[in-house]
Amino acid sequence: MSNRSRILLLLGLLILASLVSLLVGQHDISPATIVRSMGRSLADLGVDMSSGDDVVLWKIRLPRILAAVVVGAALSVAGTAYQGMFRNPLVSPDILGVSAGAGLGAVLAIYLDFSVRVTQLFAFSGGLLAVTLVCAVAWCARTRSLILALVLSGVAVGSLFASGISLIKILSDPHSQLSSITFWLLGGLNTIGADDVLGALPWITLALAPLVLLRWRMNLLSFEDDEARAMGVDVTRTRIAFIVAATLMTSAVVAISGVIGWVGLVVPHMARFLTGPDFRILLPVSMLSGALFLVVTDTAARTVAPVEIPLGILTAFIGVPFFLVLLVRGGDRR
Amino acid sequence: MTVMDLRALCLGYGKREIGRDITLSIGAGEIVCLLGPNGCGKTTLLKTILGLLPPLEGTLHVNGAPLAAWTRRELARFTGYVPQAHAAVFPFRVEDVVLMGRTAHVGLFGAPGPADRAVARDCLARLGILPLAGRNYMHLSGGERQLVIIARALAQEPAVLVMDEPTASLDFANQIRVLEHMRGLRNRGLSILFTTHQPEHAARTADRVVLMRDGRILGLGAPRDIMTPESLGRLYGLSQETVAENLRLPFPDPRPVSGPGPLPSPTSPAHTENTRKDSRR
């Protein structure tokens, strides 16, 4: 199967999954109603806010599916980029402390009783702050291996921020804030609306640009730095561009969805399994696979039970066994 | 013509000096071998020549221009680097690995096109490993990997190849194969600078040998002139007898009276100290 047909197949599956997802939900809407509603919306380009079906379909379900597509795609692309530039297939977007930083920001905002919007802003800045800190420390310690310095300071700063989260958990009101904090840290798309997705989208697009433009150079980063340099790549600058892009992307997504683990680790693997490691093809394939993966899991999260199953739990249920099998099988069959 | 010209070069990492007073020039179409014990500064010298490590003192001219004036991209089109055969992290196809050598020939935001792919396949063909093109690089043997990495460096279309122990950890047949390819490339006009721990490889392949110890050049010249049991003993800290006992060099007498050696002898002036003068003509 050629790469083009693989991409088309994934795109087809994604569209199919989204359509199926559009048909199911807690609020019963018959397919006939959906088709009628689609026709009506196309005709006058508006949504009838007085009709419950229309509101659910266009204002709740569709934005949520869109959110799953965007969040899944962004996390996977970020994971693919991180794995490539760290030359390590077991790396996830959390490696530089994005999640811990975003988590601390969001938890602080919840603790201070701020609104959802402010919480998102805090999470976004928290993620960026954590990575900036990690990179600054690594830069000062770059005498040896920059990668090693990044990973070590990522672990340290990540656990520092995680302790901050624990501290706020202890200080928070156990009867109201603690549950919100827990739910946020488990991630979920239940609170996402169209405006949230639209808010995150410019950042994600901005971050995607360097990844697409430098897609070929990413391949060279999988060799030793000296080799890549000898082949004409400015390794440091390229790596910084990737770190900035992947971090921006992860932060923007985590801010609206909370911490959804394992997508950024598992999906790049699946994608590499499908097409091999060439970043030029890996990028679109892992984007589409990530979107597909999250549309499917989120549809399960919102339909299996009347209350939400936290998405982070669901992705971990699938991701952790996958990761363990990978660890046991080890070797090169990625 | 000189492709590399090092004068009174002082090398090292930051404040830590590794090599000193290194003067050496490499002409077009010659193979120069760096010979010396572990830690003598060979790798540091290679890194400096590749522009991966700034020289501490002295001057380093590449193709007539100071190294600092070269951009990384330009340098990659002049100098190709063949590191020691290594394991890869991701399962790239052999063809894609070789294609990566084309990076310096495509734009910053571009990717190699069909023409680049043709160059890559040609490089594989020149080394006789075109059948490996579709294989997973991670599944290759050490010898095959080394050839692939050479092909990747060739895809850069360089004038100079810098090879770090190209025969290390290869079996006997692959060692011979790699050395033969090196001679073949030289015959097509490429300059090669390589390091090795096996003096007989230097003797068989190099046009000139540089003896390096403690960051200084002990001697420089054609193998048959300079690779005496005496000088090698000094180089490795061994007695002359031990060297003579354990090493069979392809030239029976260090001072041959006459007759061609087993190797095609390089054209005369290129392998003596007056190379520089010669190249200025």
Added chain:
Amino acid sequence: MDRRAFLSLSGALLTSLPLLHWPAPARAGTGGGTRAVTPIPAHGPPPETVRRILSAGPVADVLLVSLAPEKLIGLSSLDMPPWRRKYLPRIPRDLPGTGRLAGRGSTLSLERIVALRPDIVVDAGDADTHFISTLEQIAGRTGIPCVIASGRLPDMAAMLRDLGERLGVPERGQALADFTQSTLAHLAGIRERSRERPRVYLARSASGLETALGGSIHAEAIEHCGAINVAAHAGQARLARVSMEQLVAWAPDIIVTQSEAFFQAAQTNPLFQALPAVKQNRLYLSPSLPWGWLESPPGINRLLGLIWMTRIAHGAEFPDDDYTALLTAFFRLFYGCILTDRDLADLNAGVGARGHE
């Protein structure tokens, strides 16, 4: 790994997921045979010797401020902002914040407990095995007796009476118990006269998409006032997130919340504006002083929440005078605060102050 193994593995996991939806294990405290007060060890100290009482958590704070404020040597809340203190005139200004003891996240060390020299430590909540064993350990190590007071509304009168006796304040306990009993009876009468069984959604957190399921102590005021918790059948006795779509499907008659941030956001969010409850101005922000009325903490403060919820659910049978009289009586008796009309307005106690006018 090969694809088939991966698919079957993930398939098995997906099918096991509905387990998450299974009811939580039954709690000892929620059944019929609860004890309103559980002393540890079995016989507490003689009541007349109890002079210094330490509160172990926010729920016990509320209880002790009402029952024995003069004997309190520390509140678990580390800070007491002036706008809250205003309604709690009985609390001495210099009462230290001592931190939480047991339960989720302890911030009070055993050493500090001993240093504070309390005669008894009071905690509140469902007396389940884990909770009891935690306090047994603390009592064993410090030599200071503990007591757990049940947090449930129906146990409240008995609990106040019993605890009042154990803490050496039997008259106060009796007075509070009598008020509780008569109020519960009065509200039950209103509930019975009213035919209304409104379907209520409790919107928690700033997003409003977090709620309490059936039997949860957080939804007790809603369920006890004769309203139907729309999330009651979605699971048992825990907190959960729900989707906006589920909320639309539930279409509650009334939405109540204690989150100011959510209440503000709902005024502009078109999705919430489209909900029938919001359209009909039946989104209510619960008062939150001196403590939350509906929950947070889920203590005896929820009697106010029950009064407030009954007023919302059965307004026709619960005239304004009657309502404000009950509130005023509660504040006077429990918190020692004489409410003025101005205070009532400040508290946002009127249920007319809803949605958007």
